[in-house]
Amino acid sequence: MNSLSRILAILRKEVRQLRRDHLTFGMVVGLPIIQMLMFGYAINTDVRNLRTAIANQADSHLSQQFVAELAQTQVVDIVAHVDTPQALEDLLRAGEISIGVYIPHDFDRRVVDSTRAAIHLLVDGSDPTILGVANQLRAMPIGFDTSGRNKTESLQVEVRPYYNPERRTPVNIVPGLMGVILTMTMIMFTAVAIVRERERGNLELLINTPVSSAELMIGKVVPYILIGMLQLALILAVGRLLFDVPVRGSIVDLYLAAAAFIAANLSLGLLISTATKTQFQAMQMTVFILLPSILLSGFMFPFDGMPKFAQWIGELLPNTHFIRLTRGIMLRDAALGDLYMEVVFLVAFTLVAMTAAAMRFTDRLD
Amino acid sequence: MNGEFAIKARGLTKRFGDLEAVSHLDLDAPRGQIYGFLGPNGSGKSTTIRMLCGLLTPTEGTATVLDTEVPGDARLLKPKIGYMTQKFSLFGDLTVLENLQFIAEIYSFPKADRVGRIDELLDRYDLIGQRKQLAGTMSGGQKQRLALACSVLHHPELLLLDEPTSAVDPQSRRDFWAALFRLAERGTTILVSTHYMDEAERCHRLAILDHGVKVADGTPTELQASTGMHIIEVRADEPYNAQALIARIPEVASVTQLGVRLRVLMPDSVSDPIAAVNGVLQSAGLPANATLSSATLEDVFVAVTLEPQKAAA
Ligand SMILES: Nc1ncnc2c1ncn2[C@@H]1O[C@H](COP(=O)(O)OP(=O)(O)OP(=O)(O)O)[C@@H](O)[C@H]1O
Ligand SMILES: [Mg+2]
Numbered sequence: 001m002n003s004l005s006r007i008l009a010i011l012r013k014e015v016r017q018l019r020r021d022h023l024t025f026g027m028v029v030g031l032p033i034i035q036m037l038m039f040g041y042a043i044n045t046d047v048r049n050l051r052t053a054i055a056n057q058a059d060s061h062l063s064q065q066f067v068a069e070l071a072q073t074q075v076v077d078i079v080a081h082v083d084t085p086q087a088l089e090d091l092l093r094a095g096e097i098s099i100g101v102y103i104p105h106d107f108d109r110r111v112v113d114s115t116r117a118a119i120h121l122l123v124d125g126s127d128p129t130i131l132g133v134a135n136q137l138r139a140m141p142i143g144f145d146t147s148g149r150n151k152t153e154s155l156q157v158e159v160r161p162y163y164n165p166e167r168r169t170p171v172n173i174v175p176g177l178m179g180v181i182l183t184m185t186m187i188m189f190t191a192v193a194i195v196r197e198r199e200r201g202n203l204e205l206l207i208n209t210p211v212s213s214a215e216l217m218i219g220k221v222v223p224y225i226l227i228g229m230l231q232l233a234l235i236l237a238v239g240r241l242l243f244d245v246p247v248r249g250s251i252v253d254l255y256l257a258a259a260a261f262i263a264a265n266l267s268l269g270l271l272i273s274t275a276t277k278t279q280f281q282a283m284q285m286t287v288f289i290l291l292p293s294i295l296l297s298g299f300m301f302p303f304d305g306m307p308k309f310a311q312w313i314g315e316l317l318p319n320t321h322f323i324r325l326t327r328g329i330m331l332r333d334a335a336l337g338d339l340y341m342e343v344v345f346l347v348a349f350t351l352v353a354m355t356a357a358a359m360r361f362t363d364r365l366d
Numbered sequence: 367m368n369g370e371f372a373i374k375a376r377g378l379t380k381r382f383g384d385l386e387a388v389s390h391l392d393l394d395a396p397r398g399q400i401y402g403f404l405g406p407n408g409s410g411k412s413t414t415i416r417m418l419c420g421l422l423t424p425t426e427g428t429a430t431v432l433d434t435e436v437p438g439d440a441r442l443l444k445p446k447i448g449y450m451t452q453k454f455s456l457f458g459d460l461t462v463l464e465n466l467q468f469i470a471e472i473y474s475f476p477k478a479d480r481v482g483r484i485d486e487l488l489d490r491y492d493l494i495g496q497r498k499q500l501a502g503t504m505s506g507g508q509k510q511r512l513a514l515a516c517s518v519l520h521h522p523e524l525l526l527l528d529e530p531t532s533a534v535d536p537q538s539r540r541d542f543w544a545a546l547f548r549l550a551e552r553g554t555t556i557l558v559s560t561h562y563m564d565e566a567e568r569c570h571r572l573a574i575l576d577h578g579v580k581v582a583d584g585t586p587t588e589l590q591a592s593t594g595m596h597i598i599e600v601r602a603d604e605p606y607n608a609q610a611l612i613a614r615i616p617e618v619a620s621v622t623q624l625g626v627r628l629r630v631l632m633p634d635s636v637s638d639p640i641a642a643v644n645g646v647l648q649s650a651g652l653p654a655n656a657t658l659s660s661a662t663l664e665d666v667f668v669a670v671t672l673e674p675q676k677a678a679a
Contacts, residue, residue: 009471
């Protein structure tokens with residue numbers, strides 16, 4: 001059939017061009033590896049050795065035992081002992097310490113009285129990670145209060161990392177990172193691939209040949225599906241070899257989920273290409289999509305902790321749904337069937353974006 | 367092949383915002399002929415060609431190209447036309463051969479004849495030495511030869527060439543035109559825009575556009591015979607000063623210096639143009655020799671594209 005041979009012709013041309021475009025080709029392979037190393041090694045949310053000062057006014061056996069246990073957690077690194085809570089505040093303000101622990105003189109009595117805080121934690125709240133750690137410290141088997149001003153209920157919060165018992169960052173990050181990397185490369189490559197031809201004038205020639213817009217789009221998109229799959233394999237391999245990231249569920253399910261996700265991103269890339277005139281604009285649009293895909297997808301911050309409005313935006317991003325799929329399949333051994341709503345979203349997204357792109361893509365110049 | 371004309375346009379108009387790039391253009395290009403498109407920069411040549419192949423939607427007017435309505439049925443037209451864009455639009459990161467192969471595949475050129483056809487074109491357009499070269503690294507003229515080869519590969523009935531030879535050397539241009547004539551003889555209709563008068567002279571018919579308006583249309587001979595101007599050739603010792611003096615004669619439409627000669631255009635309503643020219647030169651003490659000459663295409667071009675106020679004078 002002529003249509004098929006035209007699609008193949010475009011496909012062949014894309015592959016030839018891609019082979020000569022060393023920069024893009026390098027990005028295909030380099031980007032996932034670099035991102036993996038960056039996120040895997042450099043970004044570490046496991047917090048250790050926070051500089052801490054103690055003001056122990058009780059000086060009882062019980063309070064000394066508590067301080068010893070605190071030191072043993074290795075979360076804190078006790079660097080100073082002072083006399084008053086004021087001294088703790090001074091150290092905190094000067095940035096000498098991240099956490100100040102104030103133990104009142106009637107500590108022993110307070111411990112048995114559940115209505116009064118036995119210990120005051122003074123925390124450098126300007127760093128959300130430290131604040132998080134302080135909250136975890138409250139789970140230590142003595143009632144706490146995070147600060148004098150902010151009286152909290154003496155609820156004992158226990159954080160138990162169920163699917164990642166060692167709390168290793170890469171295990172959490174890699175499934176999400178797959179989505180981020182694929183979002184970035186898939187949207188950018190397709191958008192740029194078409195806009196570049198418009199900029200160079202190739203499109204004026206192409207739309208004057210018997211090639212239809214649909215054939216052109218398919219021919220341009222298919223190579224990138226394969227590239228997306230290649231990147232996925234690369235990420236999984238690096239994750240496995242360097243960070244011991246497991247795939248507990250079915251690898252076939254994972255690839256099926258990825259196929260739906262890649263299709264969603266490619267159609268978004270096509271849509272962007274119909275709305276932009278220059279490669280630079282296409283890049284900007286990609287970044288515009290990428291930022292929320294990192295920040296609002298549940299990759300960086302827990303989805304449930306976000307304000308409702310941010311969650312609504314997040315729900316519209318393919319990456320949000322893909323991250324649920326990858327975390328489910330890779331870490332919780334979930335089957336694709338358990339998560340079918342996420343797949344439904346991705347497929348629907350693809351259809352809508354494709355239709356919009358096809359409607360906007362004209363075979364005219366005006 | 368039914369209609370007598372490959373292109374028939376009536377009242378074709380294209381506006382970009384306030385700018386009327388092409389204005390109420392009527393055009394009839396007979397089949398199997400080379401139809402030339404002349405006009406200063408921005409006169410609407412490319413815009414017209416784009417409307418004719420269905421790339422741009424006319425603001426007003428209709429066009430029938432190879433018995434197909436454009437832009438409505440442009441899809442049916444695409445396999446039958448070859449279009450060479452003014453700006454190089456082939457793939458710079460593919461080799462010459464790969465570009466030709468791609469075009470052959472896109473037009474579903476019969477597989478069995480592909481290699482033969484490509485070799486024939488490489489030979490005809492003198493690209494054998496460049497077949498493995500990336501198209502983007504070729505010289506301007508080589509690129510244009512490749513673009514022409516690609517636009518004729520599928521034996522189109524109609525060829526639209528937008529300034530195909532602007533970067534081609536004189537010898538190659540001659541070969542290029544020999545190739546065009548050969549195509550026309552076999553029945554291909556060719557619409558070619560150009561800024562070269564020697565090329566315009568070779569066309570069967572010509573249209574001259576100015577600010578989107580067709581200001582002249584006919585065979586080169588017809589156009590030369592109907593300029594409505596006297597053409598006076600002046601040999602003067604101080605051509606620069608002479609030019610300034612002649613330009614001050616109110617009737618003079620244009621003066622152009624060609625080496626030591628001056629070419630003066632004056633409306634043919636002036637009864638004795640020689641006397642008028644000799645008069646100003648002699649009173650300034652410049653020895654001069656003015657004779658009547660016949661119009662070249664360049665004279666025609668200058669006469670019809672004059673600035674309005676000068677033409678009215
Ligand atoms: N897409 C567009 N948007 C706005 N104006 C345009 C557009 N395309 C062309 N024009 C304007 O229309 C006019 C005609 O342009 P066109 O390219 O047809 O001229 P041309 O005769 O081919 O000139 P040249 O000899 O320089 O190639 C010009 O003034 C140009 O600026
Ligand atoms: Mg032009």
